[in-house]
Amino acid sequence: xxxxxxxxxxxxxxxxxxxxxxxxxxxxxxxxxxxxxxxxxxxxxxxxxxxxxxxxxxxxxxxxxxxxxxxxxxxxxxxxxxxxxxxxxxxxxxxxxxxxxxxxxxxxxxxxxxxxxxxxxxxxxxxxxxxxxxxxxxxxxxxxxxxxxxxxxxxxxxxxxxxxxxxxxxxxxxxxxxxxxxxxxxxxxxxxxxxxxxxxxxxxxxxxxxxxxxxxxxxxxxxxxxxxxxxxxxxxxxxxxxxxxxxxxxxxxxxxxxxxxxxxxxxxxxxxxxxxxxxxxxxxxxxxxxxxxxxxxxxxxxxxxxxxxxxxxxxxxxxxxxxxxxxxxxxxxxxxxxxxxxxxxxxxxxxxxxxxxxxxxxxxxxxxxxxxxxxxxxxxxxxxxxxxxxxxxxxxxxxxxxxxxxxxxxxxxxxxxxxxxxxxxxxxxxxxxxxxxxxxxxxxxxxxxxxxxxxxxxxxxxxxxxxxxxxxxxxxxxxxxxxxxxxxxxxxxxxxxxxxxxxxxxxxxxxxxxxxxxxxxxxxxxxxxxxxxxxxxxxxxxxxxxxxxxxxxxxxxxxxxxxxxxxxxxxxxxxxxxxxxxxxxxxxxxxxxxxxxxxxxxxxxxxxxxxxxxxxxxxxxxxxxxxxxxxxxxxxxxxxxxxxxxxxxxxxxxxxxxxxxxxxxxxxxxxxxxxxxxxxxxxxxxxxxxxxxxxxx
Numbered sequence: 001x002x003x004x005x006x007x008x009x010x011x012x013x014x015x016x017x018x019x020x021x022x023x024x025x026x027x028x029x030x031x032x033x034x035x036x037x038x039x040x041x042x043x044x045x046x047x048x049x050x051x052x053x054x055x056x057x058x059x060x061x062x063x064x065x066x067x068x069x070x071x072x073x074x075x076x077x078x079x080x081x082x083x084x085x086x087x088x089x090x091x092x093x094x095x096x097x098x099x100x101x102x103x104x105x106x107x108x109x110x111x112x113x114x115x116x117x118x119x120x121x122x123x124x125x126x127x128x129x130x131x132x133x134x135x136x137x138x139x140x141x142x143x144x145x146x147x148x149x150x151x152x153x154x155x156x157x158x159x160x161x162x163x164x165x166x167x168x169x170x171x172x173x174x175x176x177x178x179x180x181x182x183x184x185x186x187x188x189x190x191x192x193x194x195x196x197x198x199x200x201x202x203x204x205x206x207x208x209x210x211x212x213x214x215x216x217x218x219x220x221x222x223x224x225x226x227x228x229x230x231x232x233x234x235x236x237x238x239x240x241x242x243x244x245x246x247x248x249x250x251x252x253x254x255x256x257x258x259x260x261x262x263x264x265x266x267x268x269x270x271x272x273x274x275x276x277x278x279x280x281x282x283x284x285x286x287x288x289x290x291x292x293x294x295x296x297x298x299x300x301x302x303x304x305x306x307x308x309x310x311x312x313x314x315x316x317x318x319x320x321x322x323x324x325x326x327x328x329x330x331x332x333x334x335x336x337x338x339x340x341x342x343x344x345x346x347x348x349x350x351x352x353x354x355x356x357x358x359x360x361x362x363x364x365x366x367x368x369x370x371x372x373x374x375x376x377x378x379x380x381x382x383x384x385x386x387x388x389x390x391x392x393x394x395x396x397x398x399x400x401x402x403x404x405x406x407x408x409x410x411x412x413x414x415x416x417x418x419x420x421x422x423x424x425x426x427x428x429x430x431x432x433x434x435x436x437x438x439x440x441x442x443x444x445x446x447x448x449x450x451x452x453x454x455x456x457x458x459x460x461x462x463x464x465x466x467x468x469x470x471x472x473x474x475x476x477x478x479x480x481x482x483x484x485x486x487x488x489x490x491x492x493x494x495x496x497x498x499x500x501x502x503x504x505x506x507x508x509x510x511x512x513x514x515x516x517x518x519x520x521x522x523x524x525x526x527x528x529x530x531x532x533x534x535x536x537x538x539x540x541x542x543x544x545x546x547x548x549x550x551x552x553x554x555x556x557x558x559x560x561x562x563x564x565x566x567x568x569x570x571x572x573x574x575x576x577x578x579x580x581x582x583x584x585x586x587x588x589x590x591x592x593x594x595x596x597x598x599x600x601x602x603x604x605x606x607x608x609x610x611x612x613x614x615x616x617x618x619x620x621x622x623x624x625x626x627x628x629x630x631x632x633x634x635x636x637x638x639x640x641x642x643x644x645x646x647x648x649x650x651x652x653x654x655x656x657x658x659x660x661x662x663x664x665x666x667x668x669x670x671x672x673x674x675x676x677x678x679x680x681x682x683x684x685x686x687x688x689x690x691x692x693x694x695x696x697x
Contacts, residue, residue: 008162009033012067015168020064022056023071035065046074046092050099061108067166070103072096075117079125104140112141112165116158141165145185153178210248213260215291217245220267222287231279232271241270313410313422320366324373331374332381337556343370344563364567365408368537371560372401372544379548393547397540404439404537408530421530436529441469443536446543447616448507450623457503464511471518472528487515510619517612521572534568535617542624558625565617572613 010033012019018035021027025039036059040052053070060068078092100115107113117135119127127133134152143164156177163170164184223230224239245267248260272280323346327339347363376385376394385391406424423429430436448461470476478486490512497505523531538561545557 007033008159008166008168011163011168012166017066017166018064019067019069020056020059021069021071022052022059023069024073026071027069042073046095049074053099054102057103057106060111061106072099076121079121081125083125084121084123110142112139112143114139114162114165118155137161139165139183143185144183148183150180150183153180209257210260212288212292213248213264215288216264216284217267218291219284219287220245220271223271223283231275231283233273234271238270241267316410320370323366324370327370327374328377331377333378333550333553336374336378336550337553339374340371340556340560343367344560364534364564364571365405365410365537368541368564369401369405371564372398372541375541375544375548375557378550384548390548397544397547400439400442401537401540404443404533404540407436407439408533430526430530433525433529436526436533437469437473439536440529440532441465443532443539444468446536446539447620448510450620454503457507460504461507464507468511468514468518471515472523472532473525483515483519487512490515506623510616513612513616513619517572517616520612531568531572531613534571535620538564538568538617539620539624542621546624558621561621561625562618565621566614569614569617 007030009019009027009030013033013035019033020036020038021030021034022038023040024042024044025037027034027037038052038055040049044052049072053072056068056070059065075092075096078089082089104113114137116137120133120135121127122133135155137158139161140146144161154177157180158177160170160177160179161183220232220242223232224234224242227234244263248256248263251259268284272284275283323343327343330339344367347367376398379385385394407428407430408421409424410422412420412422421430428435444465448465449458453461471478490508493508494505494512497503497508518528541564542561545554545561550557
């Protein structure tokens, strides 16, 4: 094709399948892959176009063709002429809808019927790069489940669905859509057929060597994090050599492979010179293999996803009840960190990152609730709640935590795609804005006022909370120039307050970060409310650590709360990925090819979308828990850290549904990095983050 990749028409031709296309010449690009193409003029009438489509149906019924395409163009034309929602627009689509039952009534037995668009339109009838113009696709046939909605997916995913309808494997390495086995009728498709259909995707294009390189580079990062125990030498500025590791990610084709090999050899010479073979095996080779095995694990979870889809929410509720009761019975001051580690690890391995029901949306509220329960039980066993004020504090935290977490109790999904949250108390859910505003504002109060403020700070803080809430509620939507002026004022207030050491400075700084968050992340009021509830719950847990300290577990508790914060930051920066950026602003400055093929150059810009909420969360934790000494990984170059953090937030925050997608290779490598980092931090106490010692006057 003119796109330079193998089309499904070419594949059908190779398999001996015949196709007929009845359109206005739009199938020329597929060349000899289309057996017969019959054109109609762009200015033809609606009746002529509908007759053209029915002729395509007749060609299919004749038995001469295995697949037939009929193309209506008047629906697109009316959108361009009139815009969306006008009376003529509605009339045109009603007329097109009326054609559907006529076609279904004449379909041959066992045929699959697909109604689809190749793009949608905005309200002005436009479509193009950077515009959010989703369209519809409906599949009816023996290989597809009835009455389900798979949610939003890439338009490229039609290749997978059409291949399933035709009984063909996806053989092109250039496929970038989703793998959607949950859409299939599993009574008609056996597990071997399902596995054969997806396992035939060729890695091609040098992706496996790059996958190995990414796993190796993750291993080097793991050694940097575990520097006190690692045999690699990062002294005398050698850690800065990791800067060159970004180079292969900015190249393509043969040069990418060459640069990856050169970087690998350079890093080994600089960091592992004179290290014994046995230690290289333990610290380099084995962790790299672990990283590679995570792709196999992701594939296993993907194949199992249709069966996981049948697991009812009641079963998950029983699981978390068992975890909560068992952990509470075992929780003591000494055992609690290990219990929390196990509770975290179980959903991390089987649930993340392939399924929303068992991924982040399904585990955040239960994990936070379990952590708080185990903490409270361990404090109670030490007699920490014997005094009346302590009991009042505990009850207050528990009540506020319930208020913030119960709307996020579980997730409702459609074929694996997150749809909405489900609350414990009917009616007190995310969709109820009158309810949501109460815990959302409470969360802002906890964030802006970590301690009792004076009158000037109180008045300023309340005003700024109102400003932030009005922005996030979309009651007021200022344009870029107004937001810029607001930002300058807030930044100036923070700078002046810091210079004069005024407590109001931090309030201006926080409001400035929220303004950046509002500007960088295009969320709905409901999404902003969800994020506020999560941050508020995290602050309450941090306050519990402050009021009922357990000094021997201080490092472990700070680590767990920071991991919670990283997960929340992932959710807070939703709607973006490594290659298919939903960033209208970037597309206004560069072409789609530049952005999507050279994404490495945009990492600092992209990272802001995730780093702003991450900074807000770190700010909140620092004010409650005090400053933390940086992890040993701190000297790692900022650019690659931003990329790792960004991809991690995709994996945890968004569920990483398309494990067979080539884009998933980088994300899967990040899973491996994080698992190795997690194990290193947990089981190598020397690298735990320690609270910074108070400075003596």
